[in-house]
Amino acid sequence: MQRTTLSTGGSIEGRCTKCRKNTDHIIISLEGEKPGKVECQICSRQHKYRPPTVPKKTAVRQTIKPKDADQKEWESLQLSEESAKVQNYSMTESYKLNALIKHPVFGLGIVQRIIGSQKIEVLFEDGKKTMRCQ
Numbered sequence: 001m002q003r004t005t006l007s008t009g010g011s012i013e014g015r016c017t018k019c020r021k022n023t024d025h026i027i028i029s030l031e032g033e034k035p036g037k038v039e040c041q042i043c044s045r046q047h048k049y050r051p052p053t054v055p056k057k058t059a060v061r062q063t064i065k066p067k068d069a070d071q072k073e074w075e076s077l078q079l080s081e082e083s084a085k086v087q088n089y090s091m092t093e094s095y096k097l098n099a100l101i102k103h104p105v106f107g108l109g110i111v112q113r114i115i116g117s118q119k120i121e122v123l124f125e126d127g128k129k130t131m132r133c134q
């Protein structure tokens, strides 16, 4: 058996909730073949062993926000306010799918979805918004 087994008093890298980072811990007790209770060598806090975290991976996952996707979609549409089809947005108007509208706050938008009878989903440069309509 070449396998290295953990033993109490040994050192192991783990996540410390007090230090909020991966630190070296001394193993106090074992739960089977896994570390049970450990003591942080930085802050001396004793706690249940937590495996070290890998912050880089989670950071990558967070770079693509839904809003960025909306903006890419918006850019790909290349809408122009010069278009003769642009209507000024009003709650009392009714809109069809793919209608171009101009909102006083959000600017130019395109109707992407008709939600029920009085709501539309509009893609603005700022992202998707649900708007009232007739």
Ligand SMILES: [Zn+2]
Binding pocket: 016, 017, 018, 019, 020, 023, 040, 041, 042, 043, 044, 045
């Ligand atoms: Zn600590």
